[in-house]
Amino acid sequence: MATAVRQSGMEEPPRQPVDYRFPPGFQRNLLWFALRKFRPVNPIVLFQQLADTYGDIAHYKLGHRHIVFLNHPEYIREVLVVQNDNFIKERTVQRTKLLLGEGMITAEGAAHRAQRLAAQPAFHRQRIVEYAGIMVEEAAHIRDLWRAGEQRDIAADMMHLTLNVVARTLFATDLRQEVYELAAAINRIMGLYNFLIMLPAAEWLVHFRPPGLAAFVRARNRIDAVVYRMIDAHRQSGLDRGSLLDLMLAASPGNDEESSQSLRDQVITIFLAGYETVANALSWTWYLLSQNPDCELKFHGEVDSVLAGNPPAFEDVPRLRYTENVMAESLRLFPPAWAMGRYARNDFSLGDYFLPARTTVLISQFITHRDPRYFPDPLRFDPERFSPEAKTRRAKFTYFPFGAGARQCIGESFAWMEGVLVLATLAQKWKLRLVPGHPVEPQPLITLRPKYGMRMTIESR
Ligand code: HEM
Numbered sequence: 269m270a271t272a273v274r275q276s277g278m279e280e281p282p283r284q285p286v287d288y289r290f291p292p293g294f295q296r297n298l299l300w301f302a303l304r305k306f307r308p309v310n311p312i313v314l315f316q317q318l319a320d321t322y323g324d325i326a327h328y329k330l331g332h333r334h335i336v337f338l339n340h341p342e343y344i345r346e347v348l349v350v351q352n353d354n355f356i357k358e359r360t361v362q363r364t365k366l367l368l369g370e371g372m373i374t375a376e377g378a379a380h381r382a383q384r385l386a387a388q389p390a391f392h393r394q395r396i397v398e399y400a401g402i403m404v405e406e407a408a409h410i411r412d413l414w415r416a417g418e419q420r421d422i423a424a425d426m427m428h429l430t431l432n433v434v435a436r437t438l439f440a441t442d443l444r445q446e447v448y449e450l451a452a453a454i455n456r457i458m459g460l461y462n463f464l465i466m467l468p469a470a471e472w473l474v475h476f477r478p479p480g481l482a483a484f485v486r487a488r489n490r491i492d493a494v495v496y497r498m499i500d501a502h503r504q505s506g507l508d509r510g511s512l513l514d515l516m517l518a519a520s521p522g523n524d525e526e527s528s529q530s531l532r533d534q535v536i537t538i539f540l541a542g543y544e545t546v547a548n549a550l551s552w553t554w555y556l557l558s559q560n561p562d563c564e565l566k567f568h569g570e571v572d573s574v575l576a577g578n579p580p581a582f583e584d585v586p587r588l589r590y591t592e593n594v595m596a597e598s599l600r601l602f603p604p605a606w607a608m609g610r611y612a613r614n615d616f617s618l619g620d621y622f623l624p625a626r627t628t629v630l631i632s633q634f635i636t637h638r639d640p641r642y643f644p645d646p647l648r649f650d651p652e653r654f655s656p657e658a659k660t661r662r663a664k665f666t667y668f669p670f671g672a673g674a675r676q677c678i679g680e681s682f683a684w685m686e687g688v689l690v691l692a693t694l695a696q697k698w699k700l701r702l703v704p705g706h707p708v709e710p711q712p713l714i715t716l717r718p719k720y721g722m723r724m725t726i727e728s729r
Contacts, residue, residue, distance in 0.1 A: 286615065289622045291336060293318065293327035311607065312712050315339075315632045319639070325618065334627040336618070339636055341665035343618055347610055347629050348665075348673040354616050357675075358609030358628045360465045364714060366474060367457055367488055369529065371537025372678070383534060384678065386519035390438060390512035391678050396685060399437040400582035403686045406432045407693035408579065414726045419703050421721040422554050426547040427451050433686060434542040439535065440511040441498050450494055454540070456487040461713045495535050499528065512538065538679075544715045545604040546683050550690060551722045552602035553595055554700045555708060558724065560649045564699065567594050568729065571695050580692045588688050593651035595687045599669040601649065603633035606716040608671060633669055634716065642666035700724040 298309060315337055318326040324340035338344055347355060356376050365374050372383045389395065410429050414420070428447050435443040443450065463480055464470050474481050499513070503523070508514045516534050520527045557564045570590040574580075580588070610629045615622065638646040642662060643653065652658065670677035677683070702708070703723040711719035 286624070287622070288615075288624050289620065290334070291325040291327045291618075291621050292322050293336075294329075297329045297331070299329075299331040310712070312632070312634055312710070315607070315630070315635045319635050325621065330628075334624060335630060336621075336623060336627060337630045337632070338618075339632075339639065341636075341642075341663050344631050344636070344665045344668070345672070346618055347631065348608075348668075348671065348675070351616060352673045352675075354613050355610035355629065356613065358611040358630075361609055363465045363470065366464060366470060366484070367491075368537045368540065369533030371533040371535075373537050373541060382519070386515055387512060387534075387538070387678060390515055391682060393681065395510075396681055397582050399433075399682065400585070400685060400689060402436045403433055403689045404579050404581070404693055406436070407690040411694050411697055414698060416726060416728045419723055419725050422700060422724045423547070423551040423718050423722040424451070426550040426554075427543065429690065430543040430547040430550070430686070431539075433546075434539055435498075437682075438512040438538060438542065439498060439502075440509040440513060441501070443494070443498075446494050449490060453487040453490040454544070457484060457491075458713050458717070460484050460487075491536065492532060495532050495539075496528070499531055499535065540714075541677075542679050542682070545679075546686055548602070548604040548715050548717055549595065549599055549683070549687055551718055552604075552716075553598040553687070553691060554724060555702060555718070555722055556598050556601065556649050557594065558700055558702050563594065563649060563651055566590055566651075567691075568695060568699070571692050575692065575696065577696070579696075580689050582685070584692070585685055585688050588692055590651060591688050591691050592684065593654040595684070595691065596654040597649055597651045600637040600643065600653070600667060601647075602710060602716055603637060603669045604715045605669065605671065605677075606634040606710075606712050607632040634710075634712070636666060636668075639666070695729070697729060699727050699729050701727055 298314075318328070318337045319339045324338070325343055326337045326339075328335050328337075338347065357374060361374060368374050370379060372380065372387065375383055406429050409432075410425055428451060431447050431451060432443060435441045435447075460480060460483065464484065467473065467481075470481070474485060477485055499517075502513055502517060508518075513535065516531055520530055557567065567590055570588060574584055574587045585592075608631050610631075612623065612625050612627045612629065614625045616625075616627075617623070637643065640646050643666075665672065670680040670683070701724060703725055706723040707720050708722070709719040711717045
């Protein structure tokens with residue numbers, strides 16, 4: 269840099285060393301620590317340790333990278349909202365491009381804005397009203413499939429249910445034939461996710477299909493085949509059903525390889541974001557209800573009195589208040605999107621600290637939602653925390669299961685409605701009990717899944 273000469277011939281002034289001010293944190297470099305132990309660090313354990321030891325903001329290094337972990341609503345607001353323009357998605361999110369390509373979650377800048385704008389009409393209130401019927405139909409299908417006394421993996425059932433809902437509502441496609449194949453391929457990829465994010469140069473290695481990555485490519489090809497079939501069928505039908513897929517087709521009308529690839533990326537992103545998250549939210553909710561019989565009783569009471577034995581409809585959703593609070597409390601304790609990461613483009617300040625460009629900023633819903641400063645007795649399941657009075661008392665940015673700011677979840681209203689309608693439909697007939705001895709452990713992958721599934725016994729109410 270000292271020898272750099274500007275085009276004008278003038279010498280560039282020597283760069284002043286910048287006085288960064290880092291928050292307190294671990295002295296040891298976590299990369300060497302993980303390598304010495306021969307195992308990856310569990311991120312939830314790490315984040316909890318950082319929050320317990322250093323409080324609102326903590327710093328550590330992973331190899332040459334600076335990382336700060338935030339656990340204070342003001343810092344969280346700064347990064348997600350106030351200084352949002354200075355941040356892009358961080359490296360582990362970028363890695364999901366191996367599956368998602370340049371969809372709405374991974375795209376940045378103008379490409380992101382264009383996709384969000386094109387998809388927005390599919391998430392408007394009027395459109396979501398039309399989805400309610402399909403959500404209830406799909407829940408009723410599972411309700412009628414279940415038999416009293418049988419043991420099932422509820423996590424798998426919820427995945428199949430929500431996959432069908434997304435396919436029918438947003439893509440006007442019936443995927444019942446393919447749903448098991450699709451879910452199996454996605455499970456395979458989820459299982460490889462931690463390996464993929466640790467692997468240096470995975471984007472390049474994937475072309476050579478070394479062991480591990482070959483399984484990933486096979487699973488991705490299976491998903492692609494279903495998605496391309498769906499896109500082709502839509503194109504050939506020439507019909508505009510007003511679905512999200514029609515909006516996407518209208519926004520990228522070309523039929524060349526580039527447009528097809530872009531469409532594929534957009535479709536897969538919505539699929540994954542729209543079904544995994546809701547399915548996990550529902551599985552955790554059934555588990556929490558089974559462990560909290562008083563809340564379950566209140567929930568059943570509401571479902572019975574509001575619905576009076578009729579199937580739920582869109583108009584019932586605002587009256588199923590307690591059901592919504594049950595889901596909200598489940599999203600607090602087991603947020604499917606359990607962490608978010610950003611990467612700083614330029615130097616930036618947070619409170620008293622001054623941090624360099626290329627710093628990674630991590631925020632975890634799982635940790636902040638369980639902070640006793642914002643949620644006293646945080647491990648207790650208590651849907652009353654979401655009564656209107658309790659909500660107004662709580663500071664903003666202490667509860668953010670759907671993120672915040674310009675990248676806030678586009679499917680939030682869709683998810684609330686689906687969650688409430690599915691819970692109510694199934695609870696009209698059944699209650700679920702955890703199979704004794706079944707281990708329940710949250711696994712922080714792209715979403716927060718129950719690591720061993722959720723084996724429950726179906727009981728008549
Ligand atoms: C309980 C269910 C859900 C949860 C907890 C959830 C959570 C989130 C979170 C936290 C983000 C922001 C990520 C970030 O800023 O880094 C996000 C983004 C997104 N979500 Fe959801 N989501 C859910 C359901 C859905 C549904 C049903 C859909 C679509 C049908 C969807 C589609 C998306 C998309 C496309 C984005 C990217 C938005 C953007 O970057 O502009 N999500 N979601």
